[in-house]
Amino acid sequence: MYFDTIIAGFGGQGVLLMGNVLAYAAMQAGKQVTYMPVYGVEMRGGTANCTVVISDRPVGSPIIHEPVSAVVMNRPSAEKFGPMVKKKGQVFVNASLVKAGQFETRAKRVSWVPTLELANEVGNSRLANMVMLGAVVGGSGVLTVEQLAEALTGALDPRYHKMIPANVQALEAGARFVSEQKAA
């Protein structure tokens, strides 16, 4: 079993938290995993990204040039990481901010997830990142929503634990959306 992904977006969209939750869940599932935050000279209001690698074998490189998947939360990220994804890979696009034709990719599978709309249905637009994370596990099968939900306690600061039920709902909404897309 092997999975990797680059998760990217604006600073503030919660992309690093998405990576943290995914990595934490992978650890609890007994997988080998690395999480690598963007490393460079970044500034406020700029882009943020992280790379998560999940495997049955020890992870050699935590940095991937040709990822199996990319999660792009805004247009600059789609333009930068869309073209890097493998042909057999998958791109998860935040359809609330990125439109078709705005970026290139070789990837056969592109999932358009209206994260903001789904997050608003759950009741808070700030849950868009968790909606997307739910879509990623639903669409890739790398882990389950239940495993992500269990990881929230460990990955989130105790201050935010009261938000866990809403986050779980958001994860479920994202996973449900991609499964309905698949069925359609």
Next chain:
Amino acid sequence: MARRVMIKGNEAIAMGAIEAGCRYYFGYPITPQTDIPEYLSAAMPKVGGVFLQAESEVAAINMLLGAAATGVRAMTSSSSPGISLKQEGISYLAGSQIPGVIVNMSRSGPGLGGIHPSQGDYFQSTRGGGHGDYRTLVLAPSTAQENYDLTMLAFDLADKYRNPVMVLGDALIGQIKEPVELKSYRKKPKEKPWALTGAKGRHGQILKSLFLADGELTDHNWMLAKKYKSMEKEVRFETYRAEDAQLLLVAFGSVGRILRTSVDILRDKGKAVGLLRPITLFPFPNKAVRQAADKAKVLMVMEMSTGQMVEDVKLAAECACPVDFYGRPPGSIPTPDELAKEAMKIWRKRGLK
């Protein structure tokens, strides 16, 4: 079972230090190691320790010297340019035989360079680094887990040999987040009768690196040389799929871990390729390299520099087999595929089958 947590490489260093009983930290911020002081600034007061942000790297290393002279476990950390500033103090620690742990989460140089990972501090770390004929023990972790484990070991070795110990990682090893098993530190710290504790009820003693009497400095240097020689028993290294390897790759730290995947890629193609990863860079695993040179047809060193450890591998191999090299200066981190391709170039050039 020990607790498993998902933490940054830098945090693993800081947690390992506290677990090993380090209660004194002196430092000055610099990317990419600032997570270490950041963590310790919160954690040290909770365990009754001291976190001190000094006015400079030079001040921090001299504070470490002063604290460690009293027998306590103390640490400083920095990154390449900051480590250069500390070299005078490290030389004084070595000369005065005061133990201390120095962490270098190295970045790229020369000069101010950049914040990319690099292995260009290999020579500086393994050849002493400051002035005079001395050595520091150098441990080179390649995972967050090793950051934790080897930091604890660094304190033990520093006390055992009364010598500075350097933990040499790089930006990748510091920034990566991985599961770490938080093993408990169970050793009983060594007694330190040499420590400066106030001379109450005993004769005064002195820790110094200045020896002016006739022949005194010669004797001191011979004693130190014997000590460095005796460190050979601390050699640590790891091999991976090396048993029947015709081409044996040699790399440390971040490149060492990336190459594990390259070895898997090449083995899947039926090529007998293996890996030897030195964990102690000083003392260098000379014997292991020499034995590998007898068994493998070709050794190939890979580094994120234009070639430093390759010199030690060549010395250790004693011409028993050819030693090839692939290195790259800082800028981009090599991928497992890229390194596998470089290995295949040598495989073909040397006519291996």
